[in-house]
Amino acid sequence: MERAFLKRKGVLDGECRVSSRYFAASLNRLEQFMEPFLVNYRRHEQAEHATTIVQGFCSDLAHKNGESIAYLFGLDRKAIQHFLGESRWQDQPLRKELVRQIGTKLGEFDGVLAFDPSAFAKSGDQSVGVARQWCGRLGKIENCQVAVYMAYISSKVHALVDTQLYLPKEWTQGKTRLKKAGVPQENRKHKTRHELCLELLDQHGDRLPHAWITGDDEMGRPADFRRELRERSERYLLSVPSNTTVRDLENAEPEWCGNGRPPKRPSVRADRWASGQSASVWKQIVIRDGEQGPLVVDALKRRVSTGQRARPTAAEEVLVVIRYRDRDLNVVKTDYYLSNAEIETPLEEFCRAAKAEHRIEECLQRAKGQAGLADYEVRNWVGWHHHQTLSLLANWFLTVETGRSEKKDTVNDVKSSSSGHRFHASCGTRVRYTPKRELANRTTLKAEPASSLLSLETTQSIASHKHRTTTDIGQSN
Numbered sequence: 058m059e060r061a062f063l064k065r066k067g068v069l070d071g072e073c074r075v076s077s078r079y080f081a082a083s084l085n086r087l088e089q090f091m092e093p094f095l096v097n098y099r100r101h102e103q104a105e106h107a108t109t110i111v112q113g114f115c116s117d118l119a120h121k122n123g124e125s126i127a128y129l130f131g132l133d134r135k136a137i138q139h140f141l142g143e144s145r146w147q148d149q150p151l152r153k154e155l156v157r158q159i160g161t162k163l164g165e166f167d168g169v170l171a172f173d174p175s176a177f178a179k180s181g182d183q184s185v186g187v188a189r190q191w192c193g194r195l196g197k198i199e200n201c202q203v204a205v206y207m208a209y210i211s212s213k214v215h216a217l218v219d220t221q222l223y224l225p226k227e228w229t230q231g232k233t234r235l236k237k238a239g240v241p242q243e244n245r246k247h248k249t250r251h252e253l254c255l256e257l258l259d260q261h262g263d264r265l266p267h268a269w270i271t272g273d274d275e276m277g278r279p280a281d282f283r284r285e286l287r288e289r290s291e292r293y294l295l296s297v298p299s300n301t302t303v304r305d306l307e308n309a310e311p312e313w314c315g316n317g318r319p320p321k322r323p324s325v326r327a328d329r330w331a332s333g334q335s336a337s338v339w340k341q342i343v344i345r346d347g348e349q350g351p352l353v354v355d356a357l358k359r360r361v362s363t364g365q366r367a368r369p370t371a372a373e374e375v376l377v378v379i380r381y382r383d384r385d386l387n388v389v390k391t392d393y394y395l396s397n398a399e400i401e402t403p404l405e406e407f408c409r410a411a412k413a414e415h416r417i418e419e420c421l422q423r424a425k426g427q428a429g430l431a432d433y434e435v436r437n438w439v440g441w442h443h444h445q446t447l448s449l450l451a452n453w454f455l456t457v458e459t460g461r462s463e464k465k466d467t468v469n470d471v472k473s474s475s476s477g478h479r480f481h482a483s484c485g486t487r488v489r490y491t492p493k494r495e496l497a498n499r500t501t502l503k504a505e506p507a508s509s510l511l512s513l514e515t516t517q518s519i520a521s522h523k524h525r526t527t528t529d530i531g532q533s534n
Contacts, residue, residue: 083458087112090454093158097150106140107447114429114451121429141433141447142440151446152219155453159209159216160264162457168267169210169413172254172276174223175421176201177431184436185238188225204445205250207257208417209265215416216456217424218261220445221253222438239437250275251282258289271414274298277395280363280370287372287397294377294396294410299328301393303361303376322362327393331357331378339380342408355380355388356408360400375400377407420452428452 091111095104113126127137140146176192178201185202192199203223208215228234229247248256254276270286270293277283277295286293304322339355356379364371377394394411396402424430428451433444 086458087115087454090457091450093154094151094450097154098146103140103144103146106137110137110141110447111451111454114448115427115455118429121432122434124434141443142435142437144443145439146443148442148446151450155449156218156261156264159218159453160266163209163211163213163216164266165211165213166266166268167212168265169269169271169410169416170258170262170265170267171208171210171414171417172205172257172270172272173208173417173421174203174205174250174275176203183238185240185438185441186222186224186228188227190225202441203250205253205257206417206421207254207261208420209267210413210416214456214460215413215420216453217417217420217449218265219257220449221257222441223250223253224248239439241438244438251279251285254282255285258291262289262291268292269294269410269413271295271410273414274393280372283374283395283397284370284372292396292398294394294398294407294414296411296414297327297393297395299326299391299393301327301363301395303327303330303363305330306360306362306373327376327378328391330376331391331393340404342405344408344412353382354408355382356404358400358402358404358407363395372397375402375407377404377411379408379411423455424448424452427455 088108091104091108095107098104098107109130109132110123110126113129114121116126116129118125118129123138123141124134126132127134174193176190176194176199178192178195178199179187180200181187182200187200187202189198189200190203191197192201192203195201204220205223206220207218209218224240224244224247226247229245232245235245254272258270270291272293272295274296277297278301283293283295302324304324306322308322310322334357339357341353342356343351343353345352356377358375358377360373361376362371362373375396375398377396379392379394380388381390381392383389392411394407396407398407421430428448430445430448430452433441435441435444
């Protein structure tokens with residue numbers, strides 16, 4: 058038995074060994090990936106810093122902040138921190154290029170745009186936008202920063218597109234505080250999270266082909282937000298709280314006795330209305346294939362009226378209810394949505410859009426866990442947006458690489474050079490960016506010979522590797 062186990066262990070260990078040429082090719086692809094973004098930098102030192110930071114975000118560092126990335130590559134800590142937190146380079150052009158790439162590579166006519174606020178717990182009160190507010194990550198009101206994120210979801214893959222930092226009223230009312238945090242004059246007016254989402258939609262909606270706008274119940278709760286989307290001719294499916302009141306328009310109106318005002322259809326909570334529906338009106342929908350078989354939900358739709366008739370937010374909408382069951386067929390979760398789509402829209406299409414609404418949570422989880430989205434240690438407006446922008450680029454690169462590996466594509470699997478500040482290919486993915494033009498005053502370190510195969514244990518211990526270059530770059534302004 059022990060001999061069979063050792064034999065099987067040897068086979069598995071061999072399958073875990075990865076050729077060094079794949080890491081070298083990945084580094085080469087990262088340099089090519091960054092080229093369209095680097096044209097926005099005026100100095101080559103800034104381009105080097107940007108690519109170095111993106112490489113650090115893609116690494117396996119525990120805390121992916123400027124200081125850790127600088128130490129990883131043996132660079133001057135102050136130079137990296139200055140580039141992230143104080144250097145006045147424009148991050149908006151980089152995000153525009155990111156939107157262009159996502160729209161080009163993922164764009165589909167039936168794509169989905171998803172919005173979601175995300176909180177970052179913070180101590181103190183000096184970091185820009187920090188205040189006591191709802192922190193979904195902790196599930197309570199806590200000291201935190203909140204930003205709204207926009208993601209694009211297609212049948213191919215899903216990715217974060219852009220973000221905006223939310224400033225609470227207490228921040229926009231303190232001019233001294235805003236000036237100290239470096240908030241630009243045009244961003245000092247208080248805007249709700251929904252207004253920030255609408256700004257992102259106005260900026261990028263035309264570049265991202267889509268058929269739906271989705272969001273969680275915080276997005277769908279305000280009737281004004283849904284009205285704004287209708288005025289923009291956007292089709293939405295927004296989650297709403299279970300206590301949202303609706304009037305069923307498919308039920309007959311109450312009879313009028315002829316005296317007084319004609320009676321109105323009764324207003325009822327969405328959860329109580331759904332619980333009163335017979336089993337025959339629910340339809341089973343297969344929304345995706347799961348590890349233990351197809352995931353089947355119960356769904357129904359109904360034409361309803363929302364809001365008060367005398368107010369401009371009153372509208373006829375479609376109430377969509379989706380129930381999730383466990384393997385014992387017990388209802389474990391029920392989601393409620395409002396949509397301005399035609400009632401003839403198939404339930405399968407509503408369920409597809411509802412499934413896409415949850416994808417932005419996966420995007421945020423991946424960006425925070427793998428691309429350092431929440432690891433910033435900056436307090437001002439400029440530093441926050443610089444960190445977020447470069448993290449979004451790293452997240453997009455990881456998304457592209459994941460899709461490439463799933464396709465088993467071996468294009469560009471060639472060794473990149475080990476010149477400049479770059480480690481040898483056998484040392485893994487932690488490298489410095491080197492422009493194609495070699496500077497005369499730079500030297501190249503020769504790497505130690507290595508085997509053509511690397512174990513996973515070797516790649517995980519890259520942080521202890523001591524090969525460094527003999528020169529550092531200057532600080533960017």
